[in-house]
Amino acid sequence: MKRNRILITGNEAMAQGAIDAGCQLYAGYPITPQNEFTAYMARRMPELGRVFIQAESELAAINMVFGAAASGARAMTSSSSPGISLKQEGISYLAGAQLPAVIVNVMRGGPGLGNISPAQSDYFQATRGGGHGDYHSIVLAPSTVSESYDCMAKAFDLADKYRTPVIVLSDGMLGQMMEPIVVQSTEYRVQRSKLRAKPWALTGCKGRKPNIIRSLYLAEGVLEKLNLTLQKKYKAIQEKEQRYEGLFLDDAKIILVAYGTMARITKSVVKRLRDKGKKIGLIHPITLWPFPKKAFTGKPSSHRRYLVVEMSYGQMLEDVKLAVEGKFPVEFLGRAGGGIPTEEQIINKIVKLSNC
Amino acid sequence: MEKIFSHPKSLRKVSTHYCPGCGHGIAHRLIAEVIDELEIRERIIAVAPVGCAVLAYDYWDFDCTEAAHGRALSVATGMKRIRPENIIFTYQGDGDLAAIGTNETIHTANRGENLTVIFINNAVYGMTGGQMAPTTLLGQKTATTPAGRKVASEGYPLKISELLAQLPAVKFIERTSLHSPQEVIKTKRAIKEAFENQINQIGFSMVEVLSPCPTYWNLSPKQALDWIRDVMVKEFPLGRIK
Numbered sequence: 008m009k010r011n012r013i014l015i016t017g018n019e020a021m022a023q024g025a026i027d028a029g030c031q032l033y034a035g036y037p038i039t040p041q042n043e044f045t046a047y048m049a050r051r052m053p054e055l056g057r058v059f060i061q062a063e064s065e066l067a068a069i070n071m072v073f074g075a076a077a078s079g080a081r082a083m084t085s086s087s088s089p090g091i092s093l094k095q096e097g098i099s100y101l102a103g104a105q106l107p108a109v110i111v112n113v114m115r116g117g118p119g120l121g122n123i124s125p126a127q128s129d130y131f132q133a134t135r136g137g138g139h140g141d142y143h144s145i146v147l148a149p150s151t152v153s154e155s156y157d158c159m160a161k162a163f164d165l166a167d168k169y170r171t172p173v174i175v176l177s178d179g180m181l182g183q184m185m186e187p188i189v190v191q192s193t194e195y196r197v198q199r200s201k202l203r204a205k206p207w208a209l210t211g212c213k214g215r216k217p218n219i220i221r222s223l224y225l226a227e228g229v230l231e232k233l234n235l236t237l238q239k240k241y242k243a244i245q246e247k248e249q250r251y252e253g254l255f256l257d258d259a260k261i262i263l264v265a266y267g268t269m270a271r272i273t274k275s276v277v278k279r280l281r282d283k284g285k286k287i288g289l290i291h292p293i294t295l296w297p298f299p300k301k302a303f304t305g306k307p308s309s310h311r312r313y314l315v316v317e318m319s320y321g322q323m324l325e326d327v328k329l330a331v332e333g334k335f336p337v338e339f340l341g342r343a344g345g346g347i348p349t350e351e352q353i354i355n356k357i358v359k360l361s362n363c
Numbered sequence: 364m365e366k367i368f369s370h371p372k373s374l375r376k377v378s379t380h381y382c383p384g385c386g387h388g389i390a391h392r393l394i395a396e397v398i399d400e401l402e403i404r405e406r407i408i409a410v411a412p413v414g415c416a417v418l419a420y421d422y423w424d425f426d427c428t429e430a431a432h433g434r435a436l437s438v439a440t441g442m443k444r445i446r447p448e449n450i451i452f453t454y455q456g457d458g459d460l461a462a463i464g465t466n467e468t469i470h471t472a473n474r475g476e477n478l479t480v481i482f483i484n485n486a487v488y489g490m491t492g493g494q495m496a497p498t499t500l501l502g503q504k505t506a507t508t509p510a511g512r513k514v515a516s517e518g519y520p521l522k523i524s525e526l527l528a529q530l531p532a533v534k535f536i537e538r539t540s541l542h543s544p545q546e547v548i549k550t551k552r553a554i555k556e557a558f559e560n561q562i563n564q565i566g567f568s569m570v571e572v573l574s575p576c577p578t579y580w581n582l583s584p585k586q587a588l589d590w591i592r593d594v595m596v597k598e599f600p601l602g603r604i605k
Binding site: 031032034058060066067068076077078079082096097100209211212213217218221222223225 | 404420424440441442443444466467469470
């Protein structure tokens with residue numbers, strides 16, 4: 008097994024992670040702050056005999072991914088918030104046709120054209136479906152460059168396992184920062200994940216009945232059946248795929264809840280306050296959909312309160328409230344449009360909460 | 364005795380949902396015959412459009428996918444890049460290819476993707492109830508041009524084939540019609556060439572087929588064929604464009 012330690016940006020780490028996961032086609036369209044991703048793929052994919060396409064639009068890119076996924080390949084696209092809005096049509100079709108694909112969103116400030124600063128304002132869009140119809144994408148949220156690399160293999164594995172689109176939610180800060188990571192060779196990755204057979208894929212009907220990829224079902228009751236199949240799949244995902252990291256949950260009186268870049272910042276806060284003997288903990292969701300509800304079902308007797316910290320005005324907050332079910336107070340600290348809650352702001356908020 | 368005519372292997376033995384006098388049934392059959400003759404059925408992947416022909420996969424007997432409205436050529440691009448050994452074609456109407464999908468059409472053609480495109484031009488949106496298409500003729504009455512298409516408000520019929528012919532990566536474009544047996548035979552010949560081009564890796568090839576829609580032209584099936592011959596071909600002249 009070949010392992011290399013390299014210094015790399017979050018965007019490039021995700022690109023290398025996709026390559027090491029056996030991604031065969033990447034289609035993208037320029038948008039800041041994810042351009043390093045596309046440029047990395049433009050350089051590396053052809054060297055490996057794989058497919059890179061600069062598409063004429065986000066719509067074209069996601070539909071190229073649809074075509075590659077329908078013909079059995081591991082395929083992906085990446086973009087940032089306004090571009091991801093354009094991809095929603097394609098993501099809904101991927102979900103309806105039950106095709107595996109990976110979509111990376113390096114989130115920036117919104118709404119509208121917004122700006123190119125980091126943000127977490129696309130949480131609702133990612134976790135609630137985003138496009139039309141009753142569907143969910145699996146949503147993974149790395150919080151370091153190393154996790155950005157690692158989560159790509161996981162994203163492709165989950166996409167293939169459940170035949171569903173998987174969204175990786177990064178942000179402008181995580182995408183741009185550099186950290187050392189350990190990379191593994193493609194051979195290792197692909198062998199490890201033991202790629203699933205795709206007997207449903209379009210390969211030409213040699214020696215078998217024709218395959219059809221579709222999401223249109225006009226006959227009475229048939230579309231409802233497809234929806235029930237999807238719902239069953241989503242329930243299985245919710246039961247099996249919740250992931251989170253918990254710090255000091257056993258004795259914490261105030262539990263911070265944060266993902267992505269905010270998970271890093273809140274981790275520093277937890278460390279600083281623990282050093283001072285404060286009973287602070289952290290729930291760091293790694294899957295945003297399914298939301299890790301099980302992290303909130305600890306000892307029912309111990310009183311605690313939650314403080315959700317986001318680079319938005321309270322999106323994951325709703326999932327935390329749903330998970331807590333009104334049993335404990337849920338507080339919130341958030342900034343958006345390029346504003347990033349600082350350690351000091353978080354500590355001040357905690358001090359205020361401790362006094363009341 | 365030699366059998367010289369039978370049901371194509373690539374066409375399922377089912378009745379279609381198309382209206383009486385519609386051209387889609389003929390076009391589907393021509394494609395199926397060509398695929399049989401070229402012995403490529405087991406290599407074919409078809410991309411069905413959004414429009415009346417979305418259910419084409421119920422009639423063709425080979426691998427097919429749907430695509431979102433207008434995105435057929437992007438889907439086909441993704442497939443062909445992954446599976447260059449397969450023969451991949453899109454079957455698209457005028458709204459799909461020349462309105463909502465114009466961007467995808469022009470850029471796929473400009474990249475010179477080695478694909479075959481069958482473009483059904485019936486000058487109207489059929490599936491949604493006969494609205495104006497980019498190819499609707501001036502003066503033609505539709506659900507959304509009740510007084511007839513006017514230059515001042517709707518512009519001219521879009522000649523996407525002539526437009527694509529300007530692109531250096533486009534290798535073959537021919538406009539044909541289904542209004543008479545002779546023209547049907549010419550259409551089949553053009554479709555065959557467009558598939559042979561892909562097999563021989565020549566590049567982007569498209570056949571624009573003028574096809575009757577009696578229902579939304581408010582004509583009988585016979586009148587619809589005559590309307591193509593007498594009116595439509597004046598705006599959309601037949602023959603090899605590139």
